[in-house]
Amino acid sequence: MTTLLDVAKKANVSKMTVSRVINHPDKVTDELKQLVYEAMRELDYHPNVIAKALANNSTRIIKLCILEDIDTTEPYYMNLMIGIAKTLDLHQYSLQLVTRRNFDIGNCDGYIITGMRISDVDWIKDLKKPVVLFGENRYGFDFIDTNNKAGTYLLSQLALKKGYEKLIYVGIDSKESFEYSREAGYLQQVQEKRMVPELHRFGNHSHLSEDFIRQNWDKIPKNTAFICASDRLALGVERAIVRCGGKVPDDFGVTGFDGVFLNQVAxxxxxxxxxxxxxxxSACGETLLDKIQSGESQGSLVFEPKLSLGGTLRD
Amino acid sequence: MTTLLDVAKKANVSKMTVSRVINHPDKVTDELKQLVYEAMRELDYHPNVIAKALANNSTRIIKLCILEDIDTTEPYYMNLMIGIAKTLDLHQYSLQLVTRRNFDIGNCDGYIITGMRISDVDWIKDLKKPVVLFGENRYGFDFIDTNNKAGTYLLSQLALKKGYEKLIYVGIDSKESFEYSREAGYLQQVQEKRMVPELHRFGNHSHLSEDFIRQNWDKIPKNTAFICASDRLALGVERAIVRCGGKVPDDFGVTGFDGVFLNQVAxxxxxxxxxxxxxxxSACGETLLDKIQSGESQGSLVFEPKLSLGGTLRD
DNA sequence: TTGTTTGATGTTATCGGTAACAGTTTAATC
DNA sequence: GATTAAACTGTTACCGATAACATCAAACAA
Known part of the structure; x- marks a missing residue:
């Protein structure tokens, strides 16, 4: 393995100059830079990450903290971890999965946190290392998320375009930011069209939305579309409609949100x-690493939602 | 972060003694060991892996080399990577995915290789770092695999128990070790029952086995079970039988091997x-890390196969 | 008694980088 | 032309561990 010193000798400069060429190239004259670059190329120099980490007092460890219970049948968190790990591996960082309990054991360079609740805000604010949240929030933490509002807005718009005359929102009974955003998307679309909004909220279980629809079946007019805050709720709604003799998508429309595993079997x-x-x-990883390197907040990254057309809205 | 030096001071010994307590405890008197252990406990000392790696000249990087083409629709390699990464992360090693092309770029502490062919034996033998293969082999490399022979043996046995009177083996046209083992499992069962073996081999595509069955349909007696070397081949066989008017599982049985994704949709x-x-x-990771640490071969690990009962053998 | 061996512990140099500071050259100012 | 600031480059110490060597005391042999 060629080291900084090897390059330095070959280029007739000091180790420090080589180090600077790599980390602060603006502080070295072009002339020397060229010499150093050439030496690096000739010797096929690759910096030793371990030594760098030691000198920088860093650990190359990122902690991922999942604050919700993990539903192991959903590949959701699996995919999240794959995405994060892929990026971290690329930069030779390693991922450590922690819970609230063992959160403080061992050092690290930064955190990725998902499933944050209001009650978590305080301790997260107190963290001394860079943090990126997965999931939108309104407390100023950098985050990665889908544009939740745009998602329900698009689905509502689509439902109206398909001719449904009434839109009912079936949301999740939670005070989290993503839920407010999804409601907001629905509301905006409904208000733009000067329609009367109707919202209901339940725990995120299909049987809850199902029960509700069945109990209120007589009050629901034909040509209604249900904009649901999750695929689970949507599945319950659809099941209820079918059981009550309604026709999907001809007389009733249903839309969901998330489309991970349920979409495969429904x-x-x-x-x-x-x-x-x-x-x-991946974006969580990238953002956090950027934040660690620059020491500055990287802002948030909102992914524009993509419609996944199923069979629960008219064609 | 408490360091070796902190512990040393607290215990009134030198850094080196603390280091020895950790790495060569037999070279330190029990008396001092107790002192050091206590100091470590009191200060909640955790060794700095980075510094250790630098001193030991190690990289904490494991390269995973997949020598086959990756079928991205199959979660097979995804799962393999997840398993490996999980273990490596636990020990603060990171995983680097490499191909044959970029294999030599950058240093590492060991290799996990999968999809090895006979032509790969030579260069793998020349590697200077510990290696573990995923997939059985007969060249003395440590490996992790399912017990292939036991798998087809079990399936053949089951088919006979269900009353099928003839067993035809549909294998993969390849000189790889796993294929020989699967054939051997079938052969052993057939020979134990003093039956006449019948083997056919094809590339691992469902349409190849399908075509073969359709072309030879008239020669295949009722009450035959096909022991296939892969789910893909099994799928082709089953399709052919159905198209030719045969009944699965009543008149014909089919068994596969691997059961990853196909089993979900068939x-x-x-x-x-x-x-x-x-x-x-995970086992690949564990084995390789053990090998790195001990410097000795760890032998191979064979997982006993588990039957996954579908609907292609009589109940 | 004295030299030698053995075992336990401490000292020093090193792994490959980086920050902080020191030293040198060049350009700008009066 | 002398003074001073600015811009580069080199020196030194250090990150936190480990191996190799040095040291020292106790145990043993001659």
Missing amino acids: SPKITTIKQSIIQMG | SPKITTIKQSIIQMG
Whole structure:
């Protein structure tokens, strides 16, 4: 393995100059830079990350903290981890999965946190290392997420274009930011069209939305579309409609959000918003590493939602 | 972060003694060891892996080299990587995915190689760092794999128990070790029952086995079971039987091997061998790290196959 | 008793980088 | 032309560990 010193000798400069060429090229004259670059090329020099890490007092470890319970049947978090790990590996960082309990064990260079609740804001604010959240928030933390508002806005728009005359929002009974955003997308579309909004909220389980629809079936007019905050809720709604003798998508429309695993097995498939969790995971990694390197906040990254057309809206 | 020096001071010994307590405890008196252990506990000392790596001239990088073309629709290699990465992360090693082309770029501490062919034996033998293969081989390399022979043996046995009177083996046209082992499992079962073996080999594509069955349909007696070397081949066989008017599983049985993704979509599901690729990936990682640490060969690890009962053998 | 061996512990140099500071050259100012 | 600031480049110490060597005391042999 060729080292800094080898390059330095070959280029007739000091180690420090070589180091500077790599890390602060603006502080070296072009002349020397050329010499150094050439020496590096000739010797096929690759910096030793380990030595660099030691000198910089860094660990090359990123902690991923998942604050929700993990539903292992959903590949959701698996994909997230794959995305993060892929990026981190690329930069020779390693990923450490931690929970709230063992959060403080061992050092690290930064955190990726997902599933944050309001009650978590305080301790996250106190962290001394860079943080990136997966999932939107309104507390000033950098985050990566889908544009939730745009998602429901698009789905609502599509439903109206397909001729449904009433839009009912079926949301998640939660005070989290993403839910507010999804509601906001629906509301905006409905208000633009001067329609009367109707919102309901449940825990995120298909049987809850299903029960609700069945109990209120007589009050629901034909030609209604349900804009649901998750695929799970959508699945429940669709099931209820079918059981009550309604026709999807002819008389009733249903849309979901998330489209991870359910979309694979449902029939007809839910018209929903597709998110590439892997891609967003990568973005989490990239953003955090940038933040670590620059020491500055990197802002947030919002992925534009993509419609995934299933069979629960008219064609 | 507490360092070796902090511990040394607290215990009134030199850094070196602390280091020895960790790495060569037999070379330190029990008395001092106790002092050091106590100091470590009190200060909650965790060794700095980075510094250790630098001193030991190690990289904490493991290269994973996949020598086959990757079928991205199959989560096979994804799962393998997840399994490996999980283990490596646990030990703060990072995984680098390489191909034959960029294999030599950058240093590492060891290799995990999968998809090895006979032509690869030479260069793999020349590697200077520890290697673990994923997939059995007969060249003395340590490996992790399913017990291929036991798999087809079990499936053949099951088919006979279900009353099929003839067993035809549909194998992969390849000189690789796993294929020989799968054939051997079939042969052993057939010979134990004093039956006449019948083997055919094709490339691993469903249409190849399908074509073969259709072309030879008139020569195949009822009550035959096909022991296939892969789920793909099994799928082709089943399709052919159905198209030719045969009944699965009543008149014909079919078994596969691997059961990764196809098993999810096929109907009826193939009776096959299930392998936990993630688990085997973890084992690859563990074995390689042990090998790196001990400097000695760790032998091979063979996972016992598990039957996955589908609907292609009689109940 | 004295030299030698053995085992336990401490000292020093090193792994391959980087920051902080020191030294040198060049350009700008009066 | 002398003074001073600015821009480069080199020196030194250090990050936190480990191996190799040095040291020292106790145990043993002659």
